[in-house]
Amino acid sequence: MSSRGRALAGLSALAGLAPSPVLEARLDRAAPLLRQLAPDPSLDDAGWAALLDATTVQETSLFRSPGQLAALEAALPPLLLAARAAGRPFALLSAGCATGEEAYTLAAIAQHAAMLHAPGTAIRVLGLDISRIALNDAETGEIGLRMGQPLAQVPDAYRPWFRGAGEVPRLHPALRDCLAFRRASLTDLPDDLGCFDVALCRNVLIYMTEAAKRTVLEGLARHVLPGGLLALGPTDRAGAPFVPLAHGLYRHG
Ligand SMILES: C[S@@+](CC[C@H](N)C(=O)[O-])C[C@H]1O[C@@H](n2cnc3c(N)ncnc32)[C@H](O)[C@@H]1O
Structure with a gap:
């Protein structure tokens, strides 16, 4: 060969x-x-x-696909309340997190929703990717190292989570504290990954073979809690046990 x-x-x-x-x-x-x-x-x-x-293609941004994220935000309150009632952290996964902006976005949305609807709920966000250089950037917590206008899609209500000195945006310490990053392949998820209330797997499956897409979705089905949410990219589809909602969101049935 x-x-x-x-x-x-x-x-x-x-x-x-x-x-x-x-x-x-x-x-x-x-x-x-x-x-x-x-x-x-x-x-x-x-x-x-x-x-x-x-x-691998590391293109990403804060609040990418804002319509889908607004639908996700609207669906969070009952999930947050359930996690708080069970006395456990609310867990979110950015599957294929690239340089971290999707994980930072999830942290902001979940912290914001917890403050409003379920104060006191601990938030944990894991960013997972196969690329070492992308993860190195993600772990710095620096926003938009490769972007021109990193806050362009960030809704006004979320700007305080990214306010820095002058023009340079910065992650709020409360977001930094709930973030972790890990290197693995989505086609071979680690057994000790844990389970998540919400998983985003966006703009990743599009680069994969049909067999790999199936493997990734089967893996995610094992790591999304029953009743939890999965968000996919615009061209992706998931079957059972995921039940389609609007905006590329699925509920683990
Ligand atoms: C285009 S970025 C998408 C980033 C983010 N999800 C978004 O939508 O903005 C795709 C990311 O998926 C990662 N990736 C590709 N194949 C992967 C795999 N098998 N396991 C984990 N990450 C993978 C790439 O390294 C890259 O960082």
Whole structure:
């Protein structure tokens, strides 16, 4: 097999990535990396990790798809109250979090809703991604390192959560405190990941093979609590046990 064929097969095995013009163009740019690949694809191998960093698409922003997020926010109060009544933290997952802006957004929405509807509820947000460089950015808590206008889509009510000195936005300490990040593949979710009231998996499945999409959705079904919510990207669909609502939201039935 050619080094390019080996790279494509490895990216599919590790991350579920499907061949596409985007992936081909990224492989062209990453050609020198193809010579350093260990025979067995592994997330822990430096050569394969570098290839994953170079070929995954890390585009993201705060409050991306605001209509869907508004629908999510409206559905949170009963879930927050249930978590508080059970005496446990309210847990949210950004599955494919890229540089963290989606996890920061989830933290702001959940903290805001908890303040209004279920004060005292602890919020925990986990950002999960396969890319080391994206996660390094996410962990800094710095907003929009690669963006021109990072607050462009942030609704007015949420601006105080991102207010910094002058023009530079900054995560409110209460958001920083509830965030954690972890490296893993969505196609092979760790057993100790825990369960979530809300999971977002947006603009990730679109890059995957059909088999990988099924694997990811099966994995998420094991880690979203019954009655919990899943949000997908505009072209994605989930079947049972997820029940479709409006705006690309699903309830774990
Ligand atoms: C286009 S970004 C989407 C970011 C965010 N969810 C959003 O909608 O703004 C896709 C992210 O998914 C990650 N990704 C791709 N395949 C993955 C996999 N198998 N496991 C975990 N993360 C993956 C990429 O590294 C990238 O950071």
